[in-house]
Amino acid sequence: MLFLLRMLLMGLHFMLAGVLGVLVGLCRPFNPDNSRLCARLYALPAMWILRLNVKADVDSLRNKPGTCVIIANHQSNYDLFVFGNVVPYRTVCIAKKSLKWVPLFGQLFWLAGNVLIDRGNAHKARRAMLTTTHTLQHENTSIWVFPEGTRNLGKGLLPFKKGAFHMAIAAGVPIVQVCVSNYVTHIQLNRWNSGDVLIRSLPPIPTVGMTADDIPALMQACHAQMEACIVEMGRELQSPATIELPSS
Template identity: 45%
Template sequence: MIAVVRLILLVLFFIGSTIAGILVCLVRPFHRNNVALFSHWYGRVSWILGISVEIRHDAAIAANTPYVFIANHQNNLDLFVMSGSVLPGTVTMGKKSLKYIPFFGQLYWLSGNIMIDRNNKNKALNTMLAAAERITHKNLSVWMFPEGTRSYGRGLLPFKMGAFHIALEANVAMVPVCMSTTHQQVKLNRWNNGKVIIQMMAPITLSPADNLRQFAEKTRQHMAAQIQLLDTELGNDYTASKTPLKE
């Protein structure tokens, strides 16, 4: 019964938030704070799912400073749990196919997010260069999932290089964002689904002298260790992050 009520509330939220969001975008299309505004709407849905969310910010993260945020991407719950941590002046980078999802896709585009064609390397490269230019000239931050796909309990997957190229091209620091494990931790028919912690870590910088792949792997290991610490703190029974991944 609880699951049915939650699904009804989620459907009503989707309809209401999409209509409201499109109306906002008609007034201020592609506004720098659209994504943060709508993300916080989605982040508040966590209570419907019976999830308590704690967001921790490292003191070194400066306000009104552009960054490339890199976060772990677990499953579809990310939309309702992690969204509340998106800071003003941040846009996300998503696959171009999202644009064709009725209503939500149009909202995603009008919000000012960056659409990337993963099937065309040349277009993808141009999109990343354009993202770096937006960071530099519009003082925007970009939020990315460097794994490139949802992990679904497989631990933190190997990182793709796009986010690191953008940070290097724009000459901005990167902020790792680690969310405790939600895989198999949330059940729609359970009233209380516990707590999730989102840790926004200290900014890290890279230079042209760095080996990007080594830097990316070191960052991934650092994030995997932080996620494991969060899981230990919460008492999550989860061991996939300890399983070695094949590169």
């Protein structure tokens, strides 16, 4: 019964947040800080409805070194609500073009200045990547990417795609890694307190002086660091010391 009630409230919240987000986008279209504001619109009420206890240790994200490419693990559609708590100032996201047609959310996403990529068209995808390089270098705007390219459904970190690393090296900006603990297979939405979630950012990795030849090693290093961080957060959540987490 509690699960069904939560799903009903989440559906209503999703629509209401979409309406408010579209209004924000219409008032100041394509402002790169719309993403942060809209992320909070979705995340803060959702955490209350779902009763997820989120603890964020993301100083290197909040105090990021100017513009950067932010990479994060991608578990499920709930990432919108979980990561929405920590999206920093002037940060836009890269996502598949088909999101544009999701009622309210798609229009909000577009008006927020996010980058929509047609993954089925290599030429358009490359052109979009060139646009992001200009954004990183000249518009004081960071870009959030899920380098796995799809949801891993809590089954472990998938192999990374090269796009985010190409962008960072082309623009000469650091990479900031953001990790969220495995929550998809652990949350229990039929209980009053659904579960605990940890979010952690890692120190920035500079890319100045790197070339395309450095991408494989850079991808491997980031994957290994994020995987280790996710495993460590899983251990912490199993410890009694992390049973009570403040709500972010």
